[in-house]
Amino acid sequence: MVAANELKAGMTFETDGKLLRVLEASHHKPGKGNTIMRMKLRDVRSGSTFDTSYRPEEKFDQAIIETHNAQYLYKMDDTAYFMDNETYDQYEIPVANVENELKFILENAEVKIQFFGSEVIGVQVPTTVVLEVAETQPSIKGATVTGSGKPAIMETGLVVNVPDFIEVGQKLEINTETSAYLKRA
Template sequence: MIQTIDLKKGMVFEKDGKLLKVLAINHHKPGKGNTLMQMDIQDVRSGSIVHTTMRPSEKVEQVMVNKKNAQYLYDEGNTSVFMDLETYEQYEIDQSQISEEKKYLTENMQVQMNFVDSELVGVELPATVTLEVVETQPEIKGATIDGGGKPATMNTGLVVTVPSFVKNGDKIIVNTSDGAYKSRA
């Protein structure tokens, strides 16, 4: 058993018979009263995401997650197919279970598959990925004073705010934890 105050982003725990993954967590201390844990959690089997509040002293069952190195191969209908890099065995996972990660996946990308017992419950991405800009506004000469950037659509469909000098066809490095532009590739 683990207290909810010890939960961190990415951890998997069991509550009420459901396997839940922490997507975001925030310690909230109101002016009066006790600290609360506000969390966005995802049911790893159904893919549904819920915002919930728990007391820090609540206990949940931490689940042991086994990781295997894998390669993303392709999509087939509503499933994504991954290959274990050691055994070359292929695994399928419903795209609703990896909806956030899907925005960063490109063919042949190496990831880690997460298993609870023998069930594939999710994938972990590398810290950064290289994506190609497929659509963005052209650079306007002299429009560097605002420095706010412009939206750009990547080859995976992800929309990232990029500096004004980035153009269609450029490859950029994107941080997978927050979807932010990091640098040119």
């Protein structure tokens, strides 16, 4: 059991038959009354997100999530296909459940498949990935790192704000948690 005030972003818990992942969690102390925990949660099975609040002392069953190394094979229609690196088992995951993660991975990339019991519930991507710029505005002569930046579309379709000197074809290191440009690779 885990108390609501111990839940942090990335943790998964069960309540009312639902498997929920914490996207954001914060303490809120209104002018009057007791502290509450405001949370943005994602239903792991349906992919829907919602905001809610809990009393800090409320308790939940923490979900035990196992991970297995896998390879992203391809996406067809509304299904993404992955293969376990050890057993060569293939897993099909609805694109709606891993839509955000697919923006960071290319075909044949190494990822971790997340399991709740025998149920495949998601994909864990590395903290940083290297992606190539597919489309952006031309670079500006004399542009510096401190400029306001410009949007760049990466090879996976992810849109990232990058410095003005970045050009099409360059490989960039991207933080998968914040979708932010880190540096040239």
